[in-house]
Amino acid sequence: MIDLYYAPTPNGYKITLFLEEAGLPYTIHPINISTGEQFKPAFLAIAPNNKIPAIVDHQPADGGEPVSLFESGAILLYLANKTGRLLSQDTRERTEQLQWLFWQVAGFGPMLGQNHHFNHYASEVVPYAIKRYVEETQRLYSVLNTQLEKTAYLGGSEYSIADIATYPWAKCYEHQKIDVRDYPAVEKWLDKISKRPATKAAYNESSQ
Ligand SMILES: N[C@@H](CCC(=O)N[C@@H](CS)C(=O)NCC(=O)O)C(=O)O
Numbered sequence: 001m002i003d004l005y006y007a008p009t010p011n012g013y014k015i016t017l018f019l020e021e022a023g024l025p026y027t028i029h030p031i032n033i034s035t036g037e038q039f040k041p042a043f044l045a046i047a048p049n050n051k052i053p054a055i056v057d058h059q060p061a062d063g064g065e066p067v068s069l070f071e072s073g074a075i076l077l078y079l080a081n082k083t084g085r086l087l088s089q090d091t092r093e094r095t096e097q098l099q100w101l102f103w104q105v106a107g108f109g110p111m112l113g114q115n116h117h118f119n120h121y122a123s124e125v126v127p128y129a130i131k132r133y134v135e136e137t138q139r140l141y142s143v144l145n146t147q148l149e150k151t152a153y154l155g156g157s158e159y160s161i162a163d164i165a166t167y168p169w170a171k172c173y174e175h176q177k178i179d180v181r182d183y184p185a186v187e188k189w190l191d192k193i194s195k196r197p198a199t200k201a202a203y204n205e206s207s208q
Pocket of ligand 1 (some may be wrong): 007009010011012033038050051052053070071072073105
């Protein structure tokens, strides 16, 4: 059984998407990040960076002590290695998939997060920051679109943890001041992923 420390945000959905795809049993422990539950000592013991998602795997593959893990990219990689699912065993394709996974966790997620912040949550209007992050978001959607014009999924022909990491952020385009019709390959890819039974399950069953 896997304990998932979670809030219904793009980074949270990454993990429910994986767990639903792989059919792994899990228990959700909601962390209300708007009331500061992420700063409670019990959560910090699992996630010292005070952010969701985090997991505790009580049945690790080596049969040893439970594995406790934070950072969505590290969790997806751990779960892919544990299950042999959603990350290619072929070195070339695996490398492509990992490249896009890292692109998401190091660029697409953080930049879109800043876009969200300055457009929706900042206590003052900062036009420079809004312009900077909206333009960077547009650039990143173009990068995504160019890749998806070439391949069915981000890391090649197969759905993988690269898509799982990127989908929950990309689907929030309206919050990013993005018109998805400007990125037709992204729009098609979003539609395809939204129809997967595991995607529907992750979004229906994982609300707080
Ligand atoms: N790099 C982290 C980012 C996680 C993250 O930003 N989580 C947000 C919710 S989407 C959070 O928990 N924020 C609470 C806080 O910053 O106090 C990951 O990929 O797991």
